[in-house]
Amino acid sequence: MGNHDYLINSNYIIDALKDLGFKSLINNYEFLDKELGFISVHGIDDYYMGCPDPEETFSKSAQVKIVLMHSPSNYVDIENYDFDLAFCGHTHAGQIALPGGKPIHTAGGPYCNKYNYGKFALGKNENKNLIVTSGVGYGWLPFRINTNSEVVLCEVSSEKN
Numbered sequence: 416m417g418n419h420d421y422l423i424n425s426n427y428i429i430d431a432l433k434d435l436g437f438k439s440l441i442n443n444y445e446f447l448d449k450e451l452g453f454i455s456v457h458g459i460d461d462y463y464m465g466c467p468d469p470e471e472t473f474s475k476s477a478q479v480k481i482v483l484m485h486s487p488s489n490y491v492d493i494e495n496y497d498f499d500l501a502f503c504g505h506t507h508a509g510q511i512a513l514p515g516g517k518p519i520h521t522a523g524g525p526y527c528n529k530y531n532y533g534k535f536a537l538g539k540n541e542n543k544n545l546i547v548t549s550g551v552g553y554g555w556l557p558f559r560i561n562t563n564s565e566v567v568l569c570e571v572s573s574e575k576n
Contacts (some may be wrong), residue, residue, distance in 0.1 A: 416441060417485035417505060419552070421464035444466040448479055453478045457498070462488040462524060469493050477491065481571075487547050488524030490537065500544045500571065508532035508549035512561040532562075 416425045416439075429439045438445065440458025447452035447454045455477035460467045463473045465570065469492045473480070480498040493501070506527050509518020530547050537543040551564045 416465060417461055418464045419554075420462060437518040440483060441465070442471045443473060446473060454481060455479070456481045456483065456495055459489055459492055460481045461485045462492065467492040469496055486522070487530035487545065490526050490530070490545065494537070498504075498543055500546070502546050502548070502567075502569075504548045504550035505552050506531045506547060506549070506560065507552070508562040510554055510556065510559050510562055514561055516561060518562070 416428065420428050429441075430527065432439060434507075439573055440456065442458070442462050444455050444457045446452055447456065455475070457472045457476065457480060459469060461473045462546045467489060471544075472493070473496050480500075482493060482498045482501035484493070484501060484503045487503055488505075489503065490501070505524075506518075506522045508516065509521055509531055511520060512518045516532070518531055521531050530545060532547050532549055535545045535547070537545050546567065546569065549562055549565050551566060
């Protein structure tokens with residue numbers, strides 16, 4: 416869940432997604448099935464409006480750990496935990512940017528300016544990857560300028576790229 420989900424009614428959204436067959440991973444984890452059982456997916460609650468609990472989120476894990484979080488600011492919660500890849504949004508890539516994509520304003524939070532959009536290598540050995548997408552919605556104004564909406568499709572492999 417993200418800040419807008421909490422502002423609307425997160426329980427309604429969780430129930431609606433459950434009715435559609437989706438499982439919520441709020442401070443929880445799931446192991447992938449069968450031959451992908453060496454991968455665990457971890458979801459941590461929203462940095463702003465939720466109650467992030469990284470200890471519970473990572474209470475069990477597989478060899479490869481993928482994290483789903485709403486905001487780059489959730490890195491505050493998980494930076495001392497081992498993970499391979501984290502996905503988030505929240506920033507809308509600034510939502511309103513100069514030509515070329517430099518945001519005029521970024522979302523609040525300790526990492527939203529530094530990790531506003533793109534792929535980043537994190538950690539002491541840069542062995543943790545963070546992908547921040549611009550997402551499909553908008554925040555404080557109902558439009559975007561010089562920032563496109565997007566849905567990101569990633570292929571994860573064991574090869575270094």
